[in-house]
Amino acid sequence: MNTWSTQHSFTPLALTSTDSLPDLAMINLNDWGMVTLVGPDSKSYLQGQLTCDVVSLTADKSTFAGHCDAKGKLRTILRVFHYQNGYGLLQRQSVMATQLPELKKYAVFSKTEITQTTAVILGLAGAQAQATIDHHFSGDADVRYNDTATVVKVDNARWLIITTAEQADSVITTLAPAATLTTTELWNLYDIQAAMPRIDSATELEFIPQAVNLQAVDGISFKKGCYTGQETVARAKYRGINKRAMYIVAGASTQCPQPGDGLERSVGENWRKGGTVICGYHYSDNHALALVVLPNDLDADSQFRFATAPDALWHKLDLPYDVNAE
Structure with missing residues (x-):
């Protein structure tokens, strides 16, 4: 049995509103999950499903994206990036059971395999996060990898770390042995301060993408062509209905x-x-x-x-x- 989560004590931080944030924190993001798409049609399939331009997404970048229903209401907000031989999509665990079947609905007509992974997702945050990543992962891309993990830049103070249960202990011990180990609440604080949108089960199918500022964080392409819900999203922009x-x-x-x-x-x-x-x-x-x-x-x-x-x-x-x- 993999015991990485019990070998390391991730505990909530009792921060006051005037406290400084830790210089380096490793965060257990167990309320986030990842879906992968692998196969020759994965790019074109996602292009017809998501609000972002998957075709122009390069291997060194990640992007926000929305997955909408036919009426343009958000099922989820994702972070999309190239992962191994396909694509990785990070989203909230709370929407996985309802959103994933919808993402898979038309995949039978495409050569792509859509899978919910068992990846361990961690966050690295703080003033020392960038230097820590630079020390352990070569290059200057926003998406990097080594033998133990893939890392994805969120902003100047945060990186996502995707690894396996077998490698998680090694990643935590090697990458940030002196980091404060804490829970997802700190990540929530960073997301709020950065006004980064998300969708949970309680807000699923409530909002069009512009209502949660997805266009302001580069999560919508208005030039890519058709995708599910595109008519509503375009109308909100050009007719001011939002x-x-x-x-x-x-x-x-x-x-x-x-x-x-x-x-x-x-x-x-x-x-x-x-x-x-x-x-x-x-x-x-x-x-x-x-x-x-x-x-x-x-x-x-x-x-x-x-x-x-x-x-x-x-x-x-x-x-x-x-x-x-x-």
Whole structure:
């Protein structure tokens, strides 16, 4: 039996809202999973399924992508990259059981094998993450590999590590022996601060890609041609039908906001349904952050609250990118 996860103690960090993040943290991303596509038709098959341009994706890069239903509603958001002899697709484990059969639905007509892997997925984060990867993996590409792992750059402070259960102990011990070992909550914090979209089971088939800012993180190609849901996505861009966007909000809370939770917004002296939580993080000093899909025409000083804690007011923070970027 593989015991890498018990040989190493991954424990939650009790961070306050004023604490600095660890210089180097190894994170057990057991709530993320990977699907692989192998076969000569894999590229063309994905090109007709995802919002990104798979054809132009080079072996040294990764990209965000959405997988939609025919109405343009997101089943999932993926990180796509070349992996071994095909493609790797990283997504939330919570959508795997419903999304994967849909991805496979038309594969019978193509020469591609679609498989949910048993890969171990880890995250390396912090100010020393880039130097650590550079020391152990040659080259300067955003996707690299050696005999034990494939690594994929997320941003200047984070890398994903994909390995096997047999190799995981060696990867952790060799790559970052002095790193803080922690749980997925720290990765959630990084994702919120970077406003990186995701879809969990609680938000599956709720939003079109632009409602979670997928276009702002280069996850949509408007030039690639047809794919499932493309008509809705294009109409949202060229006819302006999308009325929502994803924002970072902050406030006092005694618990962590969960995907699918509803946030109310102030309208004069009244409160109305405002938005839906995508991801949340709770600090140990009872402050919290969340990614929330909200109307995209709100005033800058709009206030928000959760119905379960009506006295705690929340507010928007600045996004790290231009939500209207092409």
